[in-house]
Amino acid sequence: MPKSSASFFLEFRRRVVLPVVSVIVFGFVLAAALLWQLAAAQDQDELARSQQFIRRSLEQRAQAMSSTLKDYAAWGAAYRNLHVKLDTAWAYDQENVGPPLYSGFKYDYVFLVAPGGRIVYGVLEGQLAEPAAMPALGGGFQLLVDKAGAVAPNETVPVTGLLDVAGRPVLAGAAALSTGSDPSVSAIPGPPSILVFGARLSDDALAALGEQWFVPRLRLAGDAADAAAPPHLALPTTDGRITHTLRWTPDQPGRAMLWRVFPGLALAAAALAGFVILVVQHAAKAASTISEGASRLADAEEQMRHLALHDAVTGLPNRASLSRHLQEMLATGRRVCLLSIDLDRFKPINDSLGHRAGDVVLGEVAHRLRKLVHEHDLAARLGGDEFAAALLDRTDDEVERFCQRLQRDLAAPIVHEGCELSVGASIGIALSPGDARSAEELLRVADLALYQAKRDGFGTYRFYAPEMNEHIASRRVLEADLRRALQRGEFVLHYQPRFDAHSMRITSAEALVRWLAPSGGLVRPAEFIPLAEEIGLIVPLGEWVLHTACAAAVQWGTIGVSVNVSPAQVRSGDLTATVERALRETGLSPDRLELELTEGVLLEDTDRARDTLAALKRLGVRLALDDFGTGYSSLGYIRRFPFDAIKIDKQFVADMATTRGSRAIVQSILGLGKALGMSVTAEGVETAEQLMLLRLDGCDEVQGFYASPPRDQAVIAGLVQAQAPAAAGGPPPPLEHTHRASA
The missing domain is CATH 3.30.70.270 (Reverse transcriptase/Diguanylate cyclase domain)
Structure with missing residues (x-):
């Protein structure tokens, strides 16, 4: 080839071929990135839709239960035969409040709770059951009953919530019995009886619910690892605990679209590679090759642009x-x-x-x-x-x-x-x-x-209509306020003292977080802790609670402080370092700090929980198992973890004087604690009778409104100072003095 021709083709390749190839490669990469982004957005939209449909399905099921419950509870005949006088033959044998609720409405549980909290009538899966044979109703059953009973006399306002019954989630509703519109029945004075319906969220029920709402393979998570995998949706019980998680397999239209266009993209990539090689090898035909390649690339880009803006199945715009x-x-x-x-x-x-x-x-x-x-x-x-x-x-x-x-x-x-x-x-x-x-x-x-x-x-x-937006809008406002609350110092701690059951001297105080929201007033933990867990705020909030409580205990001088630990803090893997830092910075002795954990924290990841608790014990802090008796507690279960104390759940304490089996359960827990060398604290002590029974049964510590409600740091300091003479050798202050001082 003559030198002039060689120079021409070299110059042509430098000025034309290389810039064109660069533009082609850049356009191809840009188009592919856009397509990938659009596909990911489609998949994310589909996931959000499935999550929204799951929430809608559960809300619709709860509304249907409320409607049925009101029909039965606001019924004059039911008021006469269940509240005025319990007639089991009318309720069960005549099928007025019995088997049809299971066969027709799929309600696995039907309970009647008499005034005072005692279950007097029950139907399990359409069969009459003795009250003593009822399963343990965890996850906030008493909260649901109390809320249903807190209505005006002879009124029926159904409430619904999620319970944990025998390790399974149960959608439950409760309503106070009333005469309804029946003029032949007269209301009697006193608190109402409460009618409770419950439907298990079984695997079959969830699968049917998911099929109805277009959520593929809706089910309960099998274990902690399964619950943590995406996508998932936590199910909080009425008392705010997360005991179950929903899993499903969402459709992925974006990925399907990519699989449909991938052969075309691969073909375009191969054509581009062949084009570049052809240009390099055959510089003599550079002009025509570039022209043909540019035309093909323009067609490919147009096709990709069309695919990026249109649905591959229907051809409609996306x-x-x-x-x-x-x-x-x-x-x-x-x-x-x-x-x-x-x-x-x-x-x-x-x-x-x-x-x-x-x-x-x-x-x-x-x-x-x-x-x-x-x-x-x-x-x-x-x-x-x-x-x-x-x-x-x-x-x-x-x-x-x-x-x-x-x-x-x-x-x-x-x-x-x-x-x-x-x-x-x-x-x-x-x-x-x-x-x-x-x-x-x-x-x-x-x-x-x-x-x-x-x-x-x-x-x-x-x-x-604007009211459709109110629920979502209020949640968004609450979430935004909560995200800013920690930086603005809107959280405060109150402390509920724990007393020696016999001397009634304060031994410790439990830190309870409250939120002074911008709208005014203190917000209870049950209203914002689940949201804090959901948006990832619970770990920094828990660290603030721990540090603040330790600093308060240093000021009190003699008593200890107890702090609740959430599952997210254990999962973070940084809990031990956080506790060590709080003790070091505040100067609190480790033996005066007690960390309270629920069984749910331990069940999520047993190995991690055991390692974390062992590391905390090496720091010298005390460990307490909270809400004992409401979950899966067993002797073998407790012995696997280095607890120093157990706390009896308040529902057993509340029923000690009225329910036959509750005191026996409390006595069993007290015996178990003594056998394992653990101290035992009874929560929710509300009456003098409960305190007397706990003293007789050998309980170590008590906590509840009878002795003192939660108070701020200064009041606790005053109570500790008031009992100082007793610590120095004088007589301890009487119970009524302690209660009056806390008020």
Whole structure:
């Protein structure tokens, strides 16, 4: 080759080939990154939707239980035969409040709680059961009963919550019996009897619930590792404890899209690589090769751009394209209506006949939806069985007629391989500018309206109303306030003293965190601790509580301090270092600090819990097992961990004088504690009779409102100073003096 030709081709490669190749590679990488990002966004949207549907399904189940419970509790005949006088034959034999509740409503538990807290009638899985044979009702059963009973005389207001019964989650409802609208029955004075229904969230029940709400393979987590894996949803019981976690396998439309376009991308990559090699090897044909390669790349980029903005199954615009179109429509200032459309009965078709049949249905739905919209409107598929339609310049009446026609068209059978398939649609409607002024907000409120339509029954449509947003808005405000609360110093500690059961001298005080919210007033832990756990605030909050409580104990001088430890603090792996730092910085002696842990903390990861507790014991602090008797406690279980003390749950103390088995349980726990060399503290001591029985049974310490409610640091210091003469040799202060001083 002549030198001039060689120079020409070298210059051509430097000025033309290399820049073009660089642009091609950059465009390919940019397009691939955009596609990947859009696919990940689709998968995340699908996960968020499934989480929202799970919450909706549980709320709907609880509402249905409340409605049934009110029908039974506000019934004059039930008031006469269950509260005025207990007639078991009327309730069970005549099937008024008995087997039909199990066979017809799937309520595994039916209890009647008499005034005073004693269970006097029960039906387990449709069979009459002796009250003594009732299972242990943990997870806040007493809180649920107390809340149901705290109503005006002869009123019925059902309450619902989640309990932990025999290691399984149970959706429970409670309501006070009343005469209802029956004029033939007269109310009698005194506290009401409480009717309680409970339905186990079994694996079969959860699977059916998930199928109904399009959440694949909904189940309970099998163990701690399973519960920690994504996606998961914790189930808090009525008393705020997390005892169970839901797991499921969400659809991944984004990943499916990537698998569909991957061969095309691989082909484009191979073509690009071949193009570059061809340019390098055949510089003489550089100009024509570059032109052809650029054309092919432009086509590939256009295809990828189309795939990034359109649904691969139906060909409709996707969420990103809908959002862009909504912004353009809203910018014109004209009235925009957004319909959020969710197919009814689609998941059974997809599961029973396969994804091919499901894709046929989705394609036909897209075809029918596309036929209904006008030239300036837009139909889109958001993912899964969710579609949307953006309509321009429609009146409310026109929107309603559109929804009615859409539901009628979608209900028409779809023929596939000789079978007639049928689906329906639930629709949420949002309008601009009244409901929202931005694309993002319009999508959000349309989804809230869809949620309401699904709650009201399949095949309905609902316009957005502001009250639909109140619950979500209040939660967001609470979350934002809680995130700022620690920096603003809005948390405070109160301390509830523990007393020697015989001398009634204060031996220690338990630190209880309260939140002085910006709205005013102290917020109880049950209202914000679960949210703090959910948003990751519980670890720094727990560290602040520990440090503040240790500093307070140093000021008191002689008594110890007790601090509760959450599961998240144990999981963080930094609890031992945190405790060591708090002791060092405050100067508190380790033997004056007691850490209280519940059984749930230990059950999450037994090996980690054992190692953490052993490390804490090496620091010299005391360890107490809180709420003993409400979970899976056993002798072998307790001996595996180095506890110094156990605390009897207050529900057993409350029933000592009224329930036959409660005192025996308390005596057994006291005997177990003495046998293992542990001190035993009884929580929730509210009466002189309870204190007397605990003294007779040899209880070491008591704690409760009878002796002292929670007080601030200064009051505790005064109580400690007041008992100083007794410590120096004088007589201890009498109980009534201690109670009066704490008030």
